[in-house]
Amino acid sequence: MVGIVGYGSYVPRHRIRISTIAEQWGDDAKVIENGLLLQEKTVPGRDEDTITIAVEAAKNALKRAEIDPQEIGAVYIGSESHPYAVKPSGTVLIDALGIGPHVHVADFEFACKAGSEAMFVAYSHVKSGNMKYAMGIGADTSQGAPGDALEYSASAGGSAFIFGTENVIAEVIETHSFTTDTADFWRREYQHYPRHGGRFTGEPAYFKHVLNSAKEILDKSGIKPSEFAHAVFHMPNGRFPLKAGKTLGFTDEQMKQGWVVNIMGNTYSGSSITGFSAILDVLKPGELALLVSFGSGAGSDAFIFRATERITEVQNKAPKIRELLDSNKMYLSYGQYAAYRKKILFNE
Amino acid sequence: MANSQRYTREIPHRFRLEAQKFEDGFVSLPNRYISPNGNKNSEKIKLSGKGKILSYTVIHTPSDEFKLIKPYAVAIIETIEGARLTAMITDTPLDKITIGADVELVFRKIKEEGASGIINYGYKAIVV
Amino acid sequence: MREVAIIGVGLTKFGELWDQSLRDMFAEAALRAMEDAKVYKIDSLYVGSMSGGLYAHQEHLGSLMADYIGQVGVPAARVESACSSGGQAARLAYYEVASGASDIVLVGGVEKMWDVDDGTFVLATAADQEYEAYNGVTFPGLYAMMAQVYMQRYGLTREELAAVSIKNHKHSVHNPYAQYPFEIDLKAVLKSALVADPLRLLDCSPITDGAAAIILAPLEIAKNFTDKPIKIKGIGAATGPIALHDHKDLTRLDAVKLSAERAYKAAGVGPNDIQFAEVHDCFSIAEIIVAEELGFFDYGTAGKAIAEGQATYGGKVVINPSGGLKAKGHPVGATGVAQLVEATLQLQGRAGKRQIEGAVLGMTQNMGGSGGSSVVHILEAI
Numbered sequence: 095m096v097g098i099v100g101y102g103s104y105v106p107r108h109r110i111r112i113s114t115i116a117e118q119w120g121d122d123a124k125v126i127e128n129g130l131l132l133q134e135k136t137v138p139g140r141d142e143d144t145i146t147i148a149v150e151a152a153k154n155a156l157k158r159a160e161i162d163p164q165e166i167g168a169v170y171i172g173s174e175s176h177p178y179a180v181k182p183s184g185t186v187l188i189d190a191l192g193i194g195p196h197v198h199v200a201d202f203e204f205a206c207k208a209g210s211e212a213m214f215v216a217y218s219h220v221k222s223g224n225m226k227y228a229m230g231i232g233a234d235t236s237q238g239a240p241g242d243a244l245e246y247s248a249s250a251g252g253s254a255f256i257f258g259t260e261n262v263i264a265e266v267i268e269t270h271s272f273t274t275d276t277a278d279f280w281r282r283e284y285q286h287y288p289r290h291g292g293r294f295t296g297e298p299a300y301f302k303h304v305l306n307s308a309k310e311i312l313d314k315s316g317i318k319p320s321e322f323a324h325a326v327f328h329m330p331n332g333r334f335p336l337k338a339g340k341t342l343g344f345t346d347e348q349m350k351q352g353w354v355v356n357i358m359g360n361t362y363s364g365s366s367i368t369g370f371s372a373i374l375d376v377l378k379p380g381e382l383a384l385l386v387s388f389g390s391g392a393g394s395d396a397f398i399f400r401a402t403e404r405i406t407e408v409q410n411k412a413p414k415i416r417e418l419l420d421s422n423k424m425y426l427s428y429g430q431y432a433a434y435r436k437k438i439l440f441n442e
Numbered sequence: 443m444a445n446s447q448r449y450t451r452e453i454p455h456r457f458r459l460e461a462q463k464f465e466d467g468f469v470s471l472p473n474r475y476i477s478p479n480g481n482k483n484s485e486k487i488k489l490s491g492k493g494k495i496l497s498y499t500v501i502h503t504p505s506d507e508f509k510l511i512k513p514y515a516v517a518i519i520e521t522i523e524g525a526r527l528t529a530m531i532t533d534t535p536l537d538k539i540t541i542g543a544d545v546e547l548v549f550r551k552i553k554e555e556g557a558s559g560i561i562n563y564g565y566k567a568i569v570v
Numbered sequence: 571m572r573e574v575a576i577i578g579v580g581l582t583k584f585g586e587l588w589d590q591s592l593r594d595m596f597a598e599a600a601l602r603a604m605e606d607a608k609v610y611k612i613d614s615l616y617v618g619s620m621s622g623g624l625y626a627h628q629e630h631l632g633s634l635m636a637d638y639i640g641q642v643g644v645p646a647a648r649v650e651s652a653c654s655s656g657g658q659a660a661r662l663a664y665y666e667v668a669s670g671a672s673d674i675v676l677v678g679g680v681e682k683m684w685d686v687d688d689g690t691f692v693l694a695t696a697a698d699q700e701y702e703a704y705n706g707v708t709f710p711g712l713y714a715m716m717a718q719v720y721m722q723r724y725g726l727t728r729e730e731l732a733a734v735s736i737k738n739h740k741h742s743v744h745n746p747y748a749q750y751p752f753e754i755d756l757k758a759v760l761k762s763a764l765v766a767d768p769l770r771l772l773d774c775s776p777i778t779d780g781a782a783a784i785i786l787a788p789l790e791i792a793k794n795f796t797d798k799p800i801k802i803k804g805i806g807a808a809t810g811p812i813a814l815h816d817h818k819d820l821t822r823l824d825a826v827k828l829s830a831e832r833a834y835k836a837a838g839v840g841p842n843d844i845q846f847a848e849v850h851d852c853f854s855i856a857e858i859i860v861a862e863e864l865g866f867f868d869y870g871t872a873g874k875a876i877a878e879g880q881a882t883y884g885g886k887v888v889i890n891p892s893g894g895l896k897a898k899g900h901p902v903g904a905t906g907v908a909q910l911v912e913a914t915l916q917l918q919g920r921a922g923k924r925q926i927e928g929a930v931l932g933m934t935q936n937m938g939g940s941g942g943s944s945v946v947h948i949l950e951a952i
Contacts, residue, residue, distance in 0.1 A: 106533075107533045140551075141532055141550040141552070142550060146550050177561050186457075189453050189457050189458070190563070192458055424533070452700060472700060478816070497718045497719045499711050499715050501708055501710075501711050501766050502765055502767070503766070504706065505703075505708060507691070508706050516707040516711055518814060518815045528698075528707050528813065552704065566705075
């Protein structure tokens with residue numbers, strides 16, 4: 095049996111309300127809130143970045159896995175906001191956690207699905223018998239351009255998953271990936287903000303890839319939507335994942351637990367996998383969960399998991415994501431937000 | 443001017459809180475050859491990150507590298523292992539900071555050496 | 571070992587000396603001291619300066635200053651001990667004379683602090699770079715943390731803390747070399763900007779350019795140069811931990827106590843014999859703690875005593891008749907030497923309107939960092 099042995103998430107304490115951003119740019123807050131189904135999003139503190147977020151998430155995963163960090167054979171961090179263009183986030187993380195040095199490390203990038211693909215590769219290492227444990231992490235502190243629609247949703251946070259064969263808490267039943275070259279959303283080197291194709295990011299991008307990878311994995315596995323206790327799809331806003339789920343035959347009830355975007359925002363590489371972390375927090379032994387990510391460019395990774403008996407022993411060993419989302423919140427004004435996110439020209 | 447050497451050297455202490463406990467009772471976070479009172483025998487320990495505030499202040503006139511985040515608090519902390527250290531307090535409303543408050547050390551970005559330099563990480567404290 | 575005396579003193583005005591460079595100020599003070607002592611040739615030179623490198627990008631001050639005071643060829647070295655560089659330089663010079671190795675030794679202290687923008691950064695190099703300054707603590711922040719615990723433990727009030735600066739400004743009015751020779755009141759202190767809670771701007775010594783110099787000679791020949799040689803009766807020095815967090819008690823400065831005990835022992839006197847002391851009031855709280863460690867007041871009581879007038883003219887001991895670091899100014903490396911200049915002038919009866927009547931035994935206390943080092947000199951009029 096191969097699957098998750100430990101998982102953990104982290105979001106910063108700072109928040110900004112959608113209405114605060116709307117007020118800044120002269121948008122109707124109610125229209126935005128209803129249109130995108132978003133209330134507030136997380137904002138990284140000035141002393142936080144993808145690396146510090148990944149470290150905290152991984153710490154929580156290690157708490158649940160209860161393994162010696164030195165036994166981890168590979169660590170992959172997927173993000174679109176790695177602090178360095180050249181110098182991996184993964185190396186800082188392993189030294190912060192006492193993993194390695196006999197370990198393989200690489201950073202991944204694929205817009206919002208860099209986290210799920212880190213998970214896929216970590217899982218594959220363990221499945222192939224290459225190593226005892228491997229960790230895949232997705233974390234981001236991505237930026238939305240001021241006044242752009244993405245500014246309402248781009249947020250910060252991440253989750254980490256350790257795969258192994260012993261003491262598994264959620265077995266991997268099936269995986270599938272669906273990828274094509276689609277220019278829906280991109281950022282060129284040296285540009286500060288990404289650009290996107292507006293409504294093109296919907297049907298031809300998000301829905302095409304999410305629905306295809308999901309249909310394929312359901313067919314491959316022979317499992318029907320009604321058999322799942324929970325399902326989570328990538329959450330660029332509040333509406334897309336619910337629409338995708340409904341199209342496939344999932345109910346609101348099934349998608350509710352993983353649907354954290356309304357109070358978290360879109361944590362990009364941390365998005366669907368953090369929703370999945372929320373699902374793991376409540377998943378009961380024997381229950382099935384579906385995780386479908388999406389990354390612009392474009393691609394979708396899908397996983398089906400089944401919880402084991404052991405899951406209830408570890409859920410309480412680290413903070414749960416919905417607890418983190420609901421506590422110690424510190425709200426920012428737009429001016430503070432702009433300073434934190436370095437959207438202002440500072441004198442260097 | 444990049445500080446690759448200092449950055450790498452201090453990783454075990456700044457990132458993992460690896461410390462030393464000397465036979466005479468002195469606990470040192472940065473590694474030393476000998477305790478301040480001349481004891482050479484020590485064992486390696488790893489701090490848990492839990493401690494108490496012995497004193498703190500709110501800085502209103504920082505040096506240039508921290509001037510955009512003022513006012514911010516710094517504290518002298520005694521960890522449960524008996525180590526003494528100085529740390530910036532983060533993510534805590536200033537009125538929640540008191541002498542005697544319990545804190546936890548977290549892994550945070552300390553500063554960037556300019557737009558093209560190395561990003562320095564280390565520990566900061568949050569009042570629990 | 572021979573006995574040693576101070577035979578001449580000199581100093582520049584303290585303040586924002588835009589027109590004078592590091593070497594200009596040192597030369598002015600040194601040449602004044604040489605004129606005061608009527609010497610034209612010295613045997614050795616010590617330069618006390620904390621950070622020529624970071625402030626003026628200039629190291630090798632021994633060579634530079636020997637050159638610029640017209641004494642090329644003499645042995646010279648810079649002494650560094652953060653803010654106690656001046657006092658330490660004087661201590662080393664004392665041993666060179668006492669040992670018989672040299673007769674006429676000039677000790678100068680200098681600092682050029684206004685040539686740089688981020689002075690806070692430079693001053694923080696007196697602290698632990700890797701484990702204090704790296705984590706964002708500033709120099710005032712360190713003393714503020716001492717103040718926080720002191721105030722909580724002993725009930726020291728904000729008004730009592732302000733009394734230190736108020737007193738020192740009262741003293742500086744009659745000091746023509748002082749940076750701020752004017753009085754301030756409680757309102758001014760409480761209105762001044764917060765630097766590091768609870769310390770406000772007027773609790774903190776300023777950024778200052780300046781230099782001071784003294785000439786040492788063996789006591790046995792001192793009368794050839796001045797009819798009022800001042801004997802260095804005893805010196806004591808000590809170190810404390812570099813980081814404030816390693817102090818067992820955050821309201822104590824062990825290095826000060828230790829250096830004072832050593833000086834008292836060498837001089838054969840005690841705190842009650844001392845009539846005045848120039849102490850290191852880098853921050854108001856520092857003067858309070860130092861006064862206790864020097865033995866003038868019991869622990870926890872100095873604040874009240876100073877507020878009640880026990881540290882000014884007519885009180886138990888006159889502390890900082892020059893105006894102290896707060897009102898006279900604090901060009902870091904120069905301060906220790908400037909304290910010795912003031913003590914000498916007082917003991918020679920040359921302190922003008924700030925003269926302490928009948929002064930025969932005085933003390934200087936110079937401190938580095940947050941108590942990482944301390945040097946105490948006890949001087950006697952003979």
